[in-house]
Each structure stands twice: as C-alpha cells, then as structure tokens.
Amino acid sequence: MNEIIDHLREVSESVPVPLELPTFEQLVEVEEQILIPLPNDLKEYLxxxxxxxxxxxxxxxxxxxxxxxxxxxxxxxxxxxxxxxxLIAICQQGDNFYCIDQEGQIHFWQDGELNEEPWESFWDWVEDIWLEH
Incomplete structure (x- = not known):
C-alpha cells in the first residue's frame, strides 16, 4: 500500500486549488451519513x-x-x-460505478449488474484501473 501511495504522489497533477486530506472525524461523519462502515483500505486511501x-x-x-x-x-x-x-461507491463513471464491499473487494457495477471478477483490494484496483487509465 505505501508503495502505491508513493507512486500516486509521484504522478499527482499540480492544480491551482489542491484537494485536502480528511481528518479521522470526517470519516466518522461520512460513515454516519451513509449508515455503513468504510472498509479499511478505503479509509487508508481517504x-x-x-x-x-x-x-x-x-x-x-x-x-x-x-x-x-x-x-x-x-x-x-x-x-x-x-x-x-x-456497497459503497468509490468512483463514478456516468451511471456506472466502481464500488467496494465490506470485505474490501472492488466491483464494477454497470447496467444494473456487478462484474464477475472483483479486484481483491482497493489497492489492486488503483494499480489496474486508476494508474492505467
């Protein structure tokens, strides 16, 4: 995970108004809003x-x-x-979503169906999808 985060930092684009990292309290607020706990990999990413x-x-x-x-x-x-x-959405693409389950696997939900082969972790998805597109 740390190597992937380091790689993300290396390729991160410079923007006029950078995004901020959240506090742990903000993660708790999000969990309270959606009434479902965030899986550990998603918390680490956030x-x-x-x-x-x-x-x-x-x-x-x-x-x-x-x-x-x-x-x-x-x-x-x-x-x-x-x-x-x-499921919790991790990335929207039109009306299709990459989403995470409580075991930490990532699925692609498209046209009302889940893909058959999930990614085993959020970090596998980052390497296979985010960093490759």
Missing part, C-alpha cells in the same frame, strides 16, 4: 491519498460536501439507481 489528482479517473473524496466526488452523494446516487445498499 486519509493518506485522497488529495491525489491523476488522469481521468476521479475516486471519491470526503472533505468537500459540494464536490462531485463527495462519497455520501456519489454513493447515495448509486443506491438510488439500483446499486446494492451494502
């Missing part, structure tokens, strides 16, 4: 790398409730169009 901006993939964030990547809003929308309630 606390240590959610300020990274790279490429066209925009994973969820938790520091700005007005952002289009705000985890509670992205997840609520995904649930409203049929994504299973036990």
């Amino acid at each position: 606390l240590f790398a959610s300020d990274v901006i790279y490429g066209a993939i925009e994973p969820v964030t938790v520091t700005d409730p007005y952002s289009h990547t705000y985890l509670p809003e992205v997840t609520s929308y995904a649930w409203s169009i049929g994504m299973p309630r036990e």
